[in-house]
Amino acid sequence: MLIKFAFRNLRRLPWRTVLYSSAVFLVILAMTASLLVLCACENARTTLEEEYMFVASLVHRPNTNVYMSDVGLCTQGNEILGINLAMAEGQAVIPGGVHMTEYPDEDNMPSEPSALYMEPFGCNLFAVENLSMVYPFFTGEYTIREGTGLTAEGYTGERAELVIPWWLADQYGIGVGDTVMRRYNHYGHNNNGHYSYRECTVVGIYEAKNKSASPDSYPAYMTVGRAERDYDNFFIPRTVTPIVLDRVDFVLRGRDSFGTFVKTAEANGLALDRVDLVFNNATYDTLLAELDSIRTVALFVFLTVLTVGLGVLIFFTVLLCHTRERERRLLVSLGMTRGGVCRMLAWELAVMLLVAVTLGLGVGYLAAEGVCSYVNGSVLARASASQRVRNLSSDEAFDETMPLEKRIELSVSVFDTTVSASALYFNSMCLPDENELGISRLTLPFIETGENGYPREGIENGVWHPTTIVAVTDPDAVGVSVSTEALRARADYNPYSIYMYVSESSPFAPKDGDDGLLRLYFGKDMQGCVSVVDDFAIRLGGEPLVRYGRENVAGIVAAYVIGTYRDNALCSGEDVLICMEDYHDMFEALSVDFGGFRFERIGHIINKEELQ
């Protein structure tokens, strides 16, 4: 009966119902909308902070150069998440003529380095970590030729692959999928230099918009990971060769990292009179400022509505009850209990509040989304890649335009805020601390040979077994039978060899009385591979011998069993344990380029205590 009376009153007093509900509706709407916008801004700030790539760039000052060794001085701290560098490799070229597609004939191998320089010039080589971050590609000045199935973004982390300029392709009739040689001049190996040749597959051909300059200025591109290995393991911090770099971009942990980053680099001896570290993440600042002002407005609206609106609501509610005082008295005189009258009024209020609050919340949400999309379409769109940065010419304002800046876009939404940074792949820099262990894993097929590397009988038809290689930055932490120190102290230790540990239970574990080291060969896939050992070639499984030279040429690498490890959480059974540097050597030698596999210097880091 009370409920019936309540609904009848709501129906019969439409103005009162509508006015009161509208007041509640408007207050709730304004509060919901402003609160949601406020939260969206908060959320957007966090997202921006998390998703934004804070990039610091190492650039040269006028008439100076950035060298590879400078990079080593910058990568010592803990502030770096990723690194991208463009490397102008003066000493690496693609030779022209016959050496472009074939190894130099062994009989006609030019003995003098000077003679090698007389070879027809093919093309300079640039090493890049990520092609899309190289300026001409980034600005659109260079584009990958249509139909070659490669995008600038796609060229990341793969190994032994080449993107060549159009002119080289046209001049020698090279297409995607063709194999060409890279020639390296290793300084420091001996005084005269030492040349090596490596095969490489062409995966893309690029065009330049402006083809006026001489062909020499349009280099071929390969990955830094590969180049680094090919340069006799010039892992960045150890680099001594004055390799000239174009530009290096460091992805930092956050905005606040820049100060520490610069201090660390300076403390390590970075010559700031020759090079400069710049941090121009203008878009981030602009976006943040815009978000802050929207947030302030939303907060103001919210607080205003909270105080004024709630005041108005309380006033209306009291007024509403007051106007029913006569009715209350009458109903009591007709014998309705006082509680009954209150319940009836409460029902009326509840119904109005329910409807108004529900509508207010719903419409408030829509309004907030509306505000967000308006903000996205106007304020943030303007602020994204702030107008100033967008208008800068990358060629001229090289130091000021961060490669990523132009692509950052923030899209605010009540529940789903996104920052569309370029989906770029960075080779993340994981630098383990003293008490941490860096780990990488890779599964490769292996085949066993006899001691001292000489093939056992019948190995040509041997069977390959897949095995997991576990690389760690510090084998001693895993508990190995021969410490790194002991290994280096051995008379027969060769820094260019790869050493490995097997499980104590492995059939390959060294036995007392062995005078030589057992050697295992690793191939990059399960197909036939060729090994050339001390000038005599063997065919290992599968396909017939096709070609050989002076080095390991066809995707096979040998490793010595130096000792054993105790089975543990990281590796056990058939797993092979090696040190990280050997892992990189192995990777290099095999040019591993499985689909989807990306070269990681160090895959992940764990605390050494986790091993105990």
Place this chain on the structure above:
Amino acid sequence: MKILDLNGISYDYTTKAGKVHALKEATASFETGVVYAIVGRSGSGKSTLMSLMAGLDVPRDGDVRYRGESLLSMDRDRYRREHVGMIFQSYYLLPQLTAVENVELSLELANYRGNKRARAEEMLTLVGIRREQFRKRSTQFSGGEQQRIAVARAIAADPELILADEPTGNLDNENSMNIVEILTELAHRYGKCVIIITHAAEVAERADRVLRMDDGYLRAE
């Protein structure tokens, strides 16, 4: 037949200025079939007396007995719903309801078992409201008509006791007489006990018995 007894009831209002003794040991008894008029100056305590008789409040001293039973020990809300019909100076019709709904309201509250709508229409007819006006909102009626609807509402649930607090206070002479006629008829023909509070002499003249309130004291004339 005796229906309502006042046994030395007193009532005080507590105000900032102190206690106001609104009723002082009022004693009286009321019978069915009789029209009573309670007269007295404004502020003499008439309305206070009426609210005590209706069980809207309880006396400080003494007690009100309905058919010999003290209101103090009764469910007074139910007493009002089932045994009392009240009429006020300013009609107190609910503006959001039609004439017939206003009458039905008291039937609903009294938990009337018969056909409420038919009963309500019967009552309206009894007080002289035309059938075609039943569905008009109460605010669209004249003052006299509104008071007649209020009377219909008061008698709908068939109470024995009808309390009217200055029912003609806002009405012109013709309408006043009309209302008094209806109330008199309720007592004489239907055997109700009708108590009319008034300070209009012509209303008091039509009553069977007159009581006077004077500064909280109740006396028969």
